[in-house]
Amino acid sequence: MGLSLGKNGQYNPDKPTEDRITDIGPRHFWQYFPPAIQKNYGKWDHHEILEPGILVHVSETGDKVFTVRCGGCRFMTVENVREICDIADKYCNGFVRFTTRNNIEFIVDSPEKLEALKNDLLSRKHVSGSYKFPIGGTGAGVTNIVHTQGYIHCHTPATDASSMVKSVMDSLFDYFTGMTLPAQVRVSMACCLNMCGAVHCSDIALLGYHRKPPVIDHEYIDALCELPLVIAACPVGAISPAKTESGKKTVKIKEERCMFCGNCYTMCQAVPLSDKLGDGVTILAGGKLSNRISEPKFSKVVVPWLPNNFPRFPEVVEHVKKIIEAYAANANKYERIGDWAERIGWEKFFEKCGLPFTEHLIDDYRLAYDTFRTSTQFKYTEAAWAVSKSVGGID
Amino acid sequence: MAFEPKREEKALKYEELRIYTDEELKNYSEEELKNFKIKHETPALDELEKGPWPSFVADAKREALHRKKLDADRMMTDKDAVDDLLGQLQLSFDHGETHWKHGGIVGVFGYGGGIIGRYSDVPEKFPAVAHFHTIRVNQPASKFYNTDYLRSLCDLWEYRGSGLMNLHGSTGDIILLGTTTEQLEPIFKDLTHVMDTDLGGSGSNLRTPSCCIGKARCEWSCYDTQAMCYELTQYYQDELHRPAFPYKFKFKFDGCPNGCVASIARSDMSFIGTWKDEIRIDQEAVKAYMAGDIVPNGGAHKGRDWGKFDIRKEVINLCPTKCMSLEDGTLKIDNENCTRCMHCINVMPRALKPGLDTGVSILFGAKAPILEGAQMATLTIPFMKVEPPYDNLKELIEKVWEFWMEEGKNRERLGELIQRFGLPKFLEAIGVPPAPQMVRAPRSNPYIFWKEEDVPGGWDRKIEDYRKIHKR
8 A cells, every 4th residue: 555645645534533543653663773783783892983974883793884974954855855865775775864963874884885975975965055965973073953943833932943053053064074172062052942952951052032021912812821821831920910901801921020931922822022133042051961071061051142143143153163162272182061161160261262241141040049159269350350340449 | 683563564665655756756957956946035045055064945945846846736735835934934034033823733633742733924925834734753763764764754745745854853753844734634644554653742741752872883872772762652652642741741761871862851751771780891902092002982082183092181080980090001990989971981982891780770850941940850760670571660650650640730840840849759659768879969958847757746736735844
């Protein structure tokens, strides 16, 4: 039985529950393992990165598999997937896989096939010039940016995802195809603070953010939303019940208490908050989720806001490069960005990266106290002298 | 074969399933693509075709052209879907705001999730994306595929959807991006009846579980991540398809503490492989590393000259517990004091290997900031043996769910419930004794709860008795 044709295909709208299959789950993985992977499952002895984007895994049996990792857009068309299939059919007996950071991996079993595959991949470019399958993303470099839907498919974003990722990856391309950093740098991106993905635990995280309270559609809100859910959606208790002049139920928002998270809009379409001039990008840094040497860390806000300058986000790109270059020049081997920042102290991080420190970066949410400095251990930077000057403690 | 599916699966052969002919698949030339313009002016998007990183715009344009050149009856949704999506994206850039309407509740009979409804708020300008729903398709564990599967999915999706997808969604699903409400059931029918594959999760339910590459191609994996991911996905199909929880719940399976699927940050119940015996040391290989015959960290730092490998500087002194030493050229590890951070193994994969007595650590409660702030998962079960059919694990999972389903508030993640109730109550609910491994440090405030039964004499006291020995 082939795939169906016609408007309804095999589906009979008159008998919707007839002949319905449910709860079968995903396809079983084993059939999609290339033979060399099946044969050596659980028997791997070691691996090596031969060059950026190329891995070899060696089995106890002596078998070797070579993996070529290529950048993927995540958002891709069936045309792109078919081209991936053409490549997989030509070199990999029809097998291909995707990584947890949305890169594409082609696996071959001989150095000869590896060379041919590499050359083929690098020769493929879109008509407008970008690589279709750039090789890289291994070792101590910058790999693919885990990201979200943005304006392509979501209703709550404060920025766009695909365009920002493209712009940042263009500027970090040499780090994708090279392994020149002290450790891997994981960049991730989320278009609102629901943070679908790993923004809260990344070396560098780009986050869409609003700066204006919602506007309330008073005439419709009671018809469209469950008001108690709207009220309960606010993490800072800024929303309370109210009535319009005509007596309709609505809510009021204490504007000075709102920090623009947008969660009330997630629950209720009558409180939209996106705004061209208010919305923009926050940058966080220093998160990680491996347990290597140091424990997993949350990313910390280091740039409170940058404009949504579509389509290339020059300010965002510039700040990301600044952080990575300062890190590359100063961190020790194996140190992640967060390890480096904590070793030198965040005051030095701001100095080395040339980032201004503003009041927005001081936590004021519930457990904020734990982030204050309750010691006299600090390093002097220009920011410290500015404080001294402000109280007349220094000329 | 090491693993068997839980049921007989249909063999999928693209040649038998396909919709499009070879001619239809190759229906445009490179020259046509170069000269092709979509139906809207998109100056900002055209900018995004420049630069070396793969351009999603360039890719989308070829799908737009491909659809344009297919006969009208060779697809069941609007042939301009890609043009209109790009047109709307350009408009969003112009306005600095999204143009998708809020929410959208659509689905297939029998399920309460799996499909994300979406409608354009400018449908008159972009009618082909007026309905633009997303379908989540449950991916095979670790995202290995063959081309029969992918090509068949492509034909199905081009015929009944926009031809646009995400490989993959953050949770792991194959994302089919953009179709109409009327096509949802026909797509689901073909997915299940022809492709023998199911939807993933969405809503207040068990979301699609996912795992790292595990033993398929990694020497460090401490358990069969795919097998466990597959088994639990199959076993909890009802919880995945029919929302019955206070809020969403995610499983993720990492083979070792390197965390390649980020379970500690992105799952309510995080399974991380570990071991309880000794790190295996091959002293000859250690010597080879010290002599410079083997490149450290599998060559991850080859792009820069970091000098000759120095085992003291790069391994022994970086060990977080300082439990390593070098005595007469022999590497020693005091395993009782090792916290299995993976650093030494990562640096010297040919000389050091995880132990052989392996299992998982289980951590609970990771979530993004909304509502009460971001959380990483917290260690609760230091070590658990896991073997098929994972009965011990299922028992634990169900205790956790029972507690959360009973006590959790509307839209309260497990991590928030644990915060609200306190970790001790959670431990009691799942029948686990407290252990120092569960905390970074003991509490510093003395606001300690005691249960009445643990205090001699209980809490029922009379003021008269007190007054007998203390005058007012």
